[in-house]
Structure formats: C-alpha cells, structure tokens
Amino acid sequence: MLTCKEASLLASKKLDKNLTLRERIEFSLHTAMCGLCRYYAKDLQALHRLMQKMAKRDNTGLIESTKLSEQARERIKQTMSKVLHPIDKS
C-alpha cells in the first residue's frame, strides 16, 4: 500500500505522462481507500487544466495594466533605432 506522500507523487506524475500499469494499480488502490488523496488528485487536475487554459489564451494571470514602463520603452526604442539606422549619430 502506498503512503499519501507516494500517492501525491503519482497524482502529479499522471498529469504529465502515462503511468505504468503497476503505478496505476497502486494509485487506484490507494485512492479507493483515501479520500484526501482522491480530492488532492482531483484538485491537481483542475489546477493543471486551468494552467493550460491560461497558457493557451496567453492570459497568464496578468491583467492589461501590466505594461512596459515608459523608461523601458524609451530604452528599447533607442537600442532598436541604433540598429535600424546605424549611420544616424543623433
């Protein structure tokens, strides 16, 4: 019988790859008996799906107000124009 710690590892791993047959059986046996790990696995899965959705939408939790600062924008602009107009020494 797996410990909860071992089961938590499989709950995580199974989001990223197929478990081996042995791992699947051990995990099922454990979660059949252990409500906490059953919830834990369910929550991890929900979190995992949410992260994937966020990544896909490019909505990674940062609101529209996250913007380049004026200073950074100016700095990048100048660096760009040095490359774009190398002769212009102004």
Place this chain on the structure above:
Amino acid sequence: MTHELSPPEQWLQLYGDILYRYGMARVRDSEIAEDLVQETLLAALKAQANYAGQAAEQTWLIGILKHKIIDYFRKASREKVSEFDEQLLTDDNDDYFDQQGNWKVDLSIWSKPEKAMEQEEFIQVLQACINLLPERMAQLFVLREFEDMKSEEICEVMSITSLNNFWVMLSRVRVQLRHCLDINWINQ
C-alpha cells in the same frame, strides 16, 4: 495564408506590452522581462529576412521570446543548482507529510469548483502563490505548465540530474502551490 511583417519601427508599439506580459508571467521580474523584450525585438530584426510568413507576426515574435526565456532559464540553472536540488530532495523536514508519509497539512477547505477557478481573483492568488515559490521551483513549474515542455527537455534546460528527481520536484511544487491556494483563496 501568408503573413507580412509590419515595419520594425512599429513592433515595439504594436507588441511591446504583449511580449512584456508574456515574459513577466514566466520570469516574474520586470527588469529581466524588459531585457527579454529588447533581445526579442533585436533578434527579430536580424531574423526578418528569414520570416516565411507562415505564422502571424505576433506568433512569430512570441516564438522568438520563448527561446529567449528558455535561454534565460538555462543560464539561471548553471549556478549552484545541484546544492539546491540535493537539499530539497534529501530534506527530511517535510512541511506537508509526516514521517509515515501521511498528510500533515489541514485539508479541510479542499476541492474548489473549476468554474470558480477561472475568476480573476483566483488567478491573481495563483500568480502570487507562484511568486512565493523558490525561484527554481517556479521556473520548473512554468516550463512544464505554460511552455508545455517535456520532462526530458526540462531536465536538460535546468540541469536536473535525473528524471526521478524531476518528478519529485514537480510534485513538491504542486503540493506547495495547492496548499498556498488553500490558505490564501477563500471560496465565496
């Protein structure tokens, strides 16, 4: 359908904030994210002749930025990481499990409905919880979840010595995040 590039002078105006936001979500440091935007635009200048028009301009630029982010993580993983990993993996002082491997944390407010998780407030708490992770753990999590990189690739980029260590580290991040969400997000 093929796409055409707009004049490079307009890139910063058009995509600066989008690239910055993309970078910030992954590196979570404004100075580094600013540098990454600049490096991306400069690399795009050099590469524009090779632009085949298969991807939309924005997708093309984000593709370049992704490479820059992974390079940054790779560089960050060159220093002192083996000590960090070793300590993490051999630490008997587990905050979440007792000696017998039973849950040690309070799991009373578990299981959030998935709908509720898409709320703005939840996502902000999630970002805050990711920010609280040790830098290396956050990087590992970001590469896995946001960049959808395979375990082997992440081990290579982050100099993780074995796949087994990778699974243990990833599981640790998730336990930690899950717990942080528990205590910081109150389901209304």
